Amino acid sequence: MDSGREGLKAAAAERALELVESGMVLGLGTGSTACYFITGLAQLVSSGLRISVLATSEASAQLARAAGIPVISDLDQRLDLAIDGADEIDPGLNLIKGRGGAMFREKMVAQCSERFVVIADDSKLVPRLGQGALPVEVLPFLWRRTAARLGALGANWELRGGLEHPYRTDNDNLVLDLRFPTGIADARDLEREINNIVGVIENGLFVAMATGCIIASANGIQILGSLA
Numbered sequence: 573m574d575s576g577r578e579g580l581k582a583a584a585a586e587r588a589l590e591l592v593e594s595g596m597v598l599g600l601g602t603g604s605t606a607c608y609f610i611t612g613l614a615q616l617v618s619s620g621l622r623i624s625v626l627a628t629s630e631a632s633a634q635l636a637r638a639a640g641i642p643v644i645s646d647l648d649q650r651l652d653l654a655i656d657g658a659d660e661i662d663p664g665l666n667l668i669k670g671r672g673g674a675m676f677r678e679k680m681v682a683q684c685s686e687r688f689v690v691i692a693d694d695s696k697l698v699p700r701l702g703q704g705a706l707p708v709e710v711l712p713f714l715w716r717r718t719a720a721r722l723g724a725l726g727a728n729w730e731l732r733g734g735l736e737h738p739y740r741t742d743n744d745n746l747v748l749d750l751r752f753p754t755g756i757a758d759a760r761d762l763e764r765e766i767n768n769i770v771g772v773i774e775n776g777l778f779v780a781m782a783t784g785c786i787i788a789s790a791n792g793i794q795i796l797g798s799l800a
Contacts, residue, residue, distance in 0.1 A: 601656025
């Protein structure tokens with residue numbers, strides 16, 4: 573584990589805690605950086621902060637409950653704020669998420685939030701999306717045909733976990749990791765093309781969804797977009 577990189581993740585999470593106010597309903601992300609935010613949030617709750625949270629994964633929900641944070645499973649209003657990490661962030665604040673396998677719920681939570689703020693270290697900044705894998709959640713039924721249609725978009729694909737022990741999401745679906753040899757030229761068009769394929773549940777492209785990003789580097793904290 574890169575202790576320096578972990579320190580940057582913790583620093584980004586700590587800055588995000590400054591956005592939290594008593595009475596808020598928060599969206600909790602999934603992944604290593606989000607875990608630092610949940611840990612810090614638990615300390616605030618133990619000191620008297622009154623909030624409730626909607627988690628994007630069972631893992632984050634369990635972590636929050638164990639720390640004494642009130643967790644809800646549904647709501648009929650918009651979330652005040654969602655905090656989550658990202659795998660890639662381009663200059664327009666478009667994202668790739670889901671290498672932790674929770675992109676469907678993460679996107680649902682982001683879409684129903686007044687503010688969606690991303691916390692990350694500076695290694696997640698990329699000139700163009702598609703430097704690594706783009707996760708796509710698909711139905712197990714006829715998944716090979718779904719994979720073939722995704723491959724026709726110019727991607728090489730891999731079943732996460734392999735055939736013998738395939739990874740299953742919290743929704744009990746499969747994940748196909750796509751790689752585009754030359755990167756992703758138009759994230760918005762690709763997101764639409766992928767989600768138009770029958771059998772696809774959701775993909776990890778988050779286009780024009782982040783309101784702001786908190787980026788930690790060796791030089792300190794950088795704010796991209798708006799946190800307001």
